[in-house]
Amino acid sequence: MSETAGARDKIVARNLTLAYANQLTDASHTVLDGFDLAVSEGEFLALLGPSGCGKSTFLSILAGLTPQTSGELTVDGEPVSAARQKLGLVFQGYALFPWRTVRKNVETGLEIRGVKRAQRRDEAERFLRLVGLLDFADHYPHQLSGGMRQRVAIARVLAYGPEILLMDEPFGALDAQTRELLQQELLGIWEHSAKTVVFVTHSIDEAIFLADRVAIMGRGPGRVREIIDIDLPRPRDAAVRHSTAFVELRQRAWASLKPELGSAHGSAAERITDTYTGA
Ligand code: ADP
Ligand code: MG
Numbered sequence: 001m002s003e004t005a006g007a008r009d010k011i012v013a014r015n016l017t018l019a020y021a022n023q024l025t026d027a028s029h030t031v032l033d034g035f036d037l038a039v040s041e042g043e044f045l046a047l048l049g050p051s052g053c054g055k056s057t058f059l060s061i062l063a064g065l066t067p068q069t070s071g072e073l074t075v076d077g078e079p080v081s082a083a084r085q086k087l088g089l090v091f092q093g094y095a096l097f098p099w100r101t102v103r104k105n106v107e108t109g110l111e112i113r114g115v116k117r118a119q120r121r122d123e124a125e126r127f128l129r130l131v132g133l134l135d136f137a138d139h140y141p142h143q144l145s146g147g148m149r150q151r152v153a154i155a156r157v158l159a160y161g162p163e164i165l166l167m168d169e170p171f172g173a174l175d176a177q178t179r180e181l182l183q184q185e186l187l188g189i190w191e192h193s194a195k196t197v198v199f200v201t202h203s204i205d206e207a208i209f210l211a212d213r214v215a216i217m218g219r220g221p222g223r224v225r226e227i228i229d230i231d232l233p234r235p236r237d238a239a240v241r242h243s244t245a246f247v248e249l250r251q252r253a254w255a256s257l258k259p260e261l262g263s264a265h266g267s268a269a270e271r272i273t274d275t276y277t278g279a
Pocket of ligand 1: 031057
């Protein structure tokens, strides 16, 4: 396991197994088996793999939403059930509360924490400014574009103040330009925070652009097959995508992923190929 020198393990998965029971046939479907991963404190880790390999399942166990079948998963050495407050989630198309303004959406987590009204307002405004949406504080979600809504979801999770951000293809539904802008914004925010990030994606370029390390998953059953260190300098901007080092990393990730794209899952293979060639 290649951990950043001197950094402390924040998240550790050891021999994690998850089997879904089929109520009708009494059979079970093993999704994760022998899943090992360690994420350092403050690290940006991307989890890359074809559709259906178990990426969301892993995040769901980590978020404490799905109990594992066996194996160990700890945050700061404790079981995830004890670490819920440290975790914040952003999913693809993460639903905002449609009846609440942008400001009120961002304040939600603070309300749950019992933060007083004036402080809530200040905090929410700070994070709305960070994601460039202060001018839209009194709008409702339906008045915003998809990219803006995803920004609100990010502001909301940041306002909640988790130590660990779990992101499941958060930019998957956005157009390419908005996606690149938000990747850049997310990096800017992360570079000024001490947060640990686990970012799930099926895009090779997105994984390399964002992460310190890319863990590549395969299926049958799902586990981490390889970890690639992304030694590109930071801060990163769009130009890095055209560097020789980036192109080499892309080829390496592609070579590692390709055998995982079974013919029965043609659409996943095509999507990854698009991402790869369309860079
Ligand atoms: P990914 O996020 O990598 O696309 P998922 O973790 O969503 O993959 O799913 C992995 C596998 O687990 C898939 O075969 C999926 O059909 C199956 N699966 C996911 N959730 C459930 C569930 N609640 N019950 C049964 N099978 C599930
Ligand atoms: Mg998924």
